[in-house]
Amino acid sequence: MHSFDVVIIGAGAAGLFCAGVAGQSGLKVLLVDHTDKVAEKIRISGGGRCNFTNLTTGPDNFLGQNPKFCRSALAGYPPGDFIDLVRRHEIGYHEKHKGQLFCDRSAQDLITMLLTECAAGGVVHWQNCPIHTLATEGDGYLLGSAQGAIRSRAVVVATGGLSIPKIGATDFGYRIARQFGLDIVETRPALVPLVFDPAQWAPFAELSGLSLPVAIETGSKRERARFREDLLFTHRGLSGPAVLQISSYWRADTPIRIDLAPDIQMQQTLLRAKGLSRKLLGNELAALVPSRLAETWIAQDARLGQDWHRPIDQTADKALAALAEQVARWELVPTGTEGYAKAEVTAGGVDTRCLSSQTMESTQAGLYFIGEVVDVTGWLGGYNFQWAWASAYACARGLASRLAEP
Ligand SMILES: Cc1cc2nc3c(=O)[nH]c(=O)nc-3n(C[C@H](O)[C@H](O)[C@H](O)COP(=O)(O)OP(=O)(O)OC[C@H]3O[C@@H](n4cnc5c(N)ncnc54)[C@H](O)[C@@H]3O)c2cc1C
Known part of the structure; x- marks a missing residue:
């Protein structure tokens, strides 16, 4: 039986970033994805150069049933913090249009940065590993996966939205939310x-x-x-x-x-x-x-x-x-x-009334949702990645304080 403090499901923008921060805070983290690739959306975004944030990011740049929900996470991890990280990794970037920041060279630089941060946090990383079942067990969770049973004190769902199914999008996050009685705001293709x-x-x-x-x-x-x-x-x-x-x-x-x-x-x-x-x-x-x-x-x-x-x-x-x-x-x-085949994002998702705006923990203790699977949808222009980083950071901090005691 494998055993971790946290299992993060989905190695996209939010999952990778959350794994790195949580790992570096001392937690034993497993990051899983059902495909053989990581962060495909980062790779194809911004014409291959990834518009990774927007200097003007604020709550007004987002839609959702509760437009104020994103405020706390965005304030806790503003664009400047992510830019500092990009600079520390010596990745060149430039501003294009209305505060939009792009990599000078390639989106791959950002993916390498996120993987390096995960490695620095000792994150265990499994690809081609679908999660078949998720159930509570005592204070934690038991996951059935392609690599066998996994015991975990907390679970983070970072499986994104429904857009571009051909590169790995699934409705897994919504299914898990429903399984634990959380509401879903009806989803629809957006930025389409x-x-x-x-x-x-x-x-x-x-x-x-x-x-x-x-x-x-x-x-x-x-x-x-x-x-x-x-x-x-x-x-x-x-x-x-x-x-x-x-x-x-x-x-x-x-x-x-x-x-x-x-x-x-x-x-x-x-x-x-x-x-x-x-x-x-x-x-x-x-x-x-x-x-x-x-x-x-x-x-x-x-x-x-x-x-x-x-x-x-x-x-x-x-x-x-x-x-x-x-x-x-x-x-x-x-x-x-x-439709979803051409949409950049999915509007709607896990109802924010079921989540803590400080930590992204749901009303189901120990179960967290971050990134696009949540009913927070950004404008075009780097806002969706900024939400992925900010919600992931809030979650990683929340996990660190929740799991601090053995
Ligand atoms: C063509 C395109 C261009 C874009 N350009 C930009 C841009 O320039 N700037 C911007 O801010 N936003 C952009 N976006 C939006 C941005 O990519 C997303 O909002 C962001 O990637 C969401 O991050 P996430 O981690 O929540 O989800 P994702 O990055 O989608 O990651 C989800 C991960 O979960 C995995 N997964 C799904 N289901 C399962 C499952 N059942 N089990 C295990 N793993 C699973 C997926 O394989 C994937 O790796 C673009 C989107 C598209 C489609």
């Missing part, structure tokens, strides 16, 4: 491209590959979310940072609204142009938004009965105002998302 009815999307499918800066929003009143980022047209719908961000807030059967030229007062600009120009309206629009988009827009409006192929000085003010309104407030109802 949105898709539209193929017939309605057909005119825009031709724009696939076109990218432009937009303002995008969804919801209303207190539920309203708004971002200014780049939008990308795809064959099936919309993607790019703007749409990934808004997708986390989007709810089925509700619209998204896009301002295709957020830096321009469209109505005033068109009215001013009317007084100065005899160009075709389409040509004037092409000076304000990418010309491919202007052409498609005009072709599609022509089909809807408008005639934009006339000089701007012969166009009624009312028609110009209507065009400006459409461009500044393009309202669309997605039919769905590209």
Whole structure:
């Protein structure tokens, strides 16, 4: 029979980091993963360079039923602490966009760093080791694994969300939570491209590959979310940072609204142009938004009965105002998302009301949940890894104080 202080299930971002910190605090730690690889999501993240944190991280950058839950862990392990660790390991990094930090060379540098930290903590590490059963035994737990029975004083579930099943994502964490009577906030793909009815999307499918800066929003009143980022047209719908961000807030059967030229007062600009120009309206629009988009827009409006192929000085003010309104407030109802196969993260998860915000221990004593399996979902831009580090650190500290006495 194997015996450990802590078994951590899932050798991803949160599990690896938690194992290293807990091991270095003197605990006897076993880290297991059901695949033969570690931290595949770190490896593929940020185009292979891993956007490992964001300098601006705060609770407002996260979604979840209790938006305040993440505050304590984020404050206890801020981005600067992880950056110090990266520096100690002499990993070069740079800031790209809005506080996002990336490795200069490769995400592999971070994986090597996390494995080195685990080794420094004497962490025992088993790959290809699915956990079949988990049950309480006395004050601790008994796990049935591919490598035999394991006795442990505490268990940390760090198995992540459902996105990208082909690299090892499973619903294991949610199943364990349910087994011990913990609630799950319904899961859904987030940071994911949105898709539209193929017939309605057909005119825009031709724009696939076109990218432009937009303002995008969804919801209303207190539920309203708004971002200014780049939008990308795809064959099936919309993607790019703007749409990934808004997708986390989007709810089925509700619209998204896009301002295709957020830096321009469209109505005033068109009215001013009317007084100065005899160009075709389409040509004037092409000076304000990418010309491919202007052409498609005009072709599609022509089909809807408008005639934009006339000089701007012969166009009624009312028609110009209507065009400006459409461009500044393009309202669309997605039919769905590209699903977990393309989602960067899973929104929802283990209900934070069942967890301590200080230690991530659940209402089931000795059972902890960290990282993406928890109902805390970050924006695009390094926030999800920062949550993985911060929740893992809070958990490791909690384990160290809980298990300090023999
Ligand atoms: C393409 C892509 C790009 C991304 N880019 C970024 C980015 O640049 N910045 C950012 O902040 N976030 C990014 N993310 C999100 C980020 O990768 C995740 O939020 C983060 O990895 C979550 O960490 P985690 O440890 O909770 O889960 P994971 O890193 O997913 O790790 C979970 C681990 O658990 C293992 N596991 C699952 N089920 C079992 C089981 N039954 N038994 C044993 N082990 C199991 C898995 O094999 C995996 O190793 C990206 C995600 C994707 C998909």
